Amino acid sequence: MNKIREELSGLAKFIDKTRNGLDTIETTVKMGAEQFPEASSQLSDVTGDLENAANKIMSIVEGLLAERDRAGSLLKSLSEWAAAPSIDPGKGAALIKEIDGINSKTKDDLVELFTHMSFQDLTGQKLKKVIGSLAVVEKKLLEIALSFGLEDKAFAISEEPKQQKELKMNQDIVDKLLKELGA
Secondary structure, eight states, rough: HHHHHHHHHHHHHHHHHHHHHHHHHHHHHHHHHHHHHHHHHHHHHHHHHHHHHHHHHHHHHHHHHHHHHHHHHHHHHHHHHHTTTTSSSSHHHHHHHHHHHHHHHHHHHHHHHHHHHHHHHHHHHHHHHHHHHHHHHHHHHHHHHOOOOOOGGGGGGGOOOOHHHHHHHHHHHHHHHHTTOOO
């Protein structure tokens, strides 16, 4: 009779542990259902931002290179004019005006480049948010795995430092759990 009582007690504990584990799974699934789409959306936004900024930056740099070539040609013409300014007295002023225009446009383009480069801060913030969401879900999955006592022979004591061993164990558990879930 004691043996039956012990077995029933053990079974009751197992059922309670399983129920708690299922509650945790439900919470984690709900959290994942909310956070993964947001993370995916954030990653899509980041990818789009990076692509747009890269295209604009390359376009501006191409324009700056063309303007640099134009300025070089104008400086050569200005040097030639300076050798004999009396032949065409107004030409020097016109060349200087064109070079000044190139200088102003270059300044505007550099400010625009700076603006497009500032997206990196926003991109970093979005990536931190995505990483945070994924870390929360990963932690919950790990807690579930540990609550069900998932173990693997790969977790045997080794000579690795404790922190590395724990990281490897945590990642192995997560990998195993994701594999079991078909992810």
